[in-house]
Amino acid sequence: MDDSSDRAVAVWRDERSRYLAGLIERVSKHDAAAFEVLYRGTAPALFALAIRVTHTRESAEDVVQEGFIKIWRFADSYDAQKSSPFTWMSSIVKHQALDYLRRNPLTNVYVEELDKRSVGADSENGVVHHSALDVERLHAYLGRLTPGQRQAIALAYFRGQSQSEIAHTLDAPIGTVKSWIGRGLESLRAMVDGRHAPHHGGSC
Known part of the structure; x- marks a missing residue:
């Protein structure tokens, strides 16, 4: 030009x-x-x-x-x-x-993705896998996380966004996003294993 x-x-x-x-x-x-x-x-x-x-x-x-x-x-x-x-x-x-x-962390596209994939994501961590839990239970478990953890995990595993993309979407520092995902997965593992989810505090 x-x-x-x-x-x-x-x-x-x-x-x-x-x-x-x-x-x-x-x-x-x-x-x-x-x-x-x-x-x-x-x-x-x-x-x-x-x-x-x-x-x-x-x-x-x-x-x-x-x-x-x-x-x-x-x-x-x-x-x-x-x-x-x-x-x-x-x-x-x-x-x-x-x-x-x-x-609305689990509405619209996230619910659709859960149903479509039959909860078949993240087999490496053994948390969001169809052999571990069904859609209804996963909804309940995710609902117990903090809003930040819930949304970061939804974007990562049901939309395939990278951590930098999640940080941009949620307007949050990438370090915070990493913490949300890490602590959220730890809590989910505890729930899947039948233990009480660890309490990390905060409202993010």
């Missing part, structure tokens, strides 16, 4: 940012027409962001809907000096998506 093309793209982005900022300002004054225009112009891209995090269309639709509710409610908090309009909106939707995952 030559310099003239770069300048054209930069000008287009600046104009779009000013346009979106103007819409957000009108939304802050409860302008429903401006909100509809803002929604139509940005919802597809925000939906793509949500589906990358949640991995299902249904959950992404819920996330975007909730995200726009927050955009409507908090439009007056947007500060053009701190971020572009789309970056601000993306941040709201991403945080909504992460919150959805934390609240």
